[in-house]
Amino acid sequence: MKRGRPTTNAIPHGTAGPRSADERRRALLRTARDVADDLAADAIVRDQAGKPPTDETARLREAGLPAALTPPGPGRGTDWRTGCAVIREIAAADSSVGDVLARHYVHAWSGRFYASQDDATALEEASAREQWLWTGAVHAPAPDGDSDGPDLTLRPRGTGYVLNGRRSVDTAVAAADQILLDALCATTGDVLVVRIPAGARGVTVEPAHDRLGQRLAGAGEVVLDRVAVTPGQVLGRRPHDEESTAPFTALAEPALRLALCHVGLGIAEGALTEARDLSRGGRAHRLPGEDPDLLLTYGELASAAQTAAAVVDRATEVMAQALTTGAQLDAEEPAGVAALVATAEAVTSKATLHITARVLELADAPGLDRFWRNARVLTAHRPVSHRLRSVGAHYLNGSHRAMAAFR
Structure with missing residues (x-):
């Protein structure tokens, strides 16, 4: 595939595409x-x-x-x-x-x-x-409805609203077409989920610079100054707390976390593949072949990646079933899904950080450090201890709601 030209396998948007x-x-x-x-x-x-x-x-x-x-x-x-x-x-x-x-x-x-x-x-x-x-950033409901206060505020104007505030966004802050946000209505106290076209009047972005990793994700802040929001841009209400969250809506936050598990797993697999190719090409500290220590290390790292993949794939399967169920989802199911996602996060975070650090000992090549830097940034705000506590709470207490607030 050549940059700047469509691929031969490009998916035709707006059409039915292949028949099955x-x-x-x-x-x-x-x-x-x-x-x-x-x-x-x-x-x-x-x-x-x-x-x-x-x-x-x-x-x-x-x-x-x-x-x-x-x-x-x-x-x-x-x-x-x-x-x-x-x-x-x-x-x-x-x-x-x-x-x-x-x-x-x-x-x-x-x-x-x-x-x-x-x-x-x-x-x-x-x-x-x-x-x-x-792109966007929608906050998860707090377990007790408590929060640090609104950073985005909606005020009614005519049939719509005016949106003010600023919000940190992790990706594509200057490249996205639609920005998804939640904001507090100043008159009713409802938290509304809205979509804002990136080019709307009053929207400015402040890209983040000099990040340790994930440098090309396009993180930054969205600044909203009296941005008009039409009724058609309001998706609906975001519940204040977990207890008032509909079962299907409760999947929103763990779905994002699970998608990011696949990003983390991709980092681990990409790092391991690149290190392996470097070792085969003779650009490693030790040559491949019959070196038992090198074989042991690659065996350990490959096993860690495969173990993480198995856990992530299990969570992905259960999430897929829940999303297919839709509005008929049982009230107890989101907690089980969230517990599997938290397990996947814990296992993937540990494996990815371990693999991306260890490959630096196997090969000395420009750019190999990007995998470790990217893994550090991706996992920095998702402590493993918090995820394990949520898994323990579900296992021990059978919590009927997804524990989404550990962040």
Whole structure:
């Protein structure tokens, strides 16, 4: 695949594409591999440049990935398992772009999490047709309804609202088409989930600079100064606390965390693959072949990656089943899903940090350190201890709500 030109396997957005779901899935995975190969070819150079992901998101659009990675519908969208496989494939080549795609995919599900069925369908069709790239930051409800106070405020004006404040966003702050946010209505006290077109009047962005890792994810802050919000931009209410959260809505936060597990797993697999290729090429501290210590190390690291993949895949399967169930989801199920996701996070974080640190001892090559830096940034705000506490609480107490507030 050549940069600046569409791939031969590009997914045609706004059309039914191949006739069967299986054919669409195979075509999408081929496209993901092509994009990953393209990104891997200049990953080190782009990481060193650390520019906003304008070029990277253009590559995604050329391949049709933003349109393809929307919730499944008639002739459009992608099921959860396949979407996560695409994210992981891209993340192994460039975890910053994998991060962008992971958050885009989960935010594209937000109509189903917060809006009515009809509104969600219309939003998803528009997203696929226009090939919107999504970003944003929606806070999870606190366990007791307590919070640090609103950073975004909505005030009624006419039939809509005016939005003010600023919010940190982890990806594509200057490259996205739609920004998903939650804000407190100053008059009713409701927390509303809204989508803001990136070019709307009053929206400015402040990109983050000099990040340790995930340099191309496009993190920064969105500043909103008297931004007009129409009724059509309001998806729905975000519950104040876990107890008032509908079962299906409770999947929103663990779905994002699970998508990011696939990014972390992609980092581990990408680091291990690159180190292996360097060892085979003789650019390692020790030559391959019959060196028992080297074989032991690679065996240990490969086993750690495969163990993490097994746990993540199990959580992915259960999440996929829950998302397919939809509004009929049982009230007890989100807690079990969230516990599996927390387990996947804990296992993946440990494995990814271990693998990306160890490969630096196996090969001395420019750019290999990016995997460790990216893993550190991705996992920094998701402490393993917090995830293990949520797993323990579910195991010990059988909590009927997803413990989403440990962050």
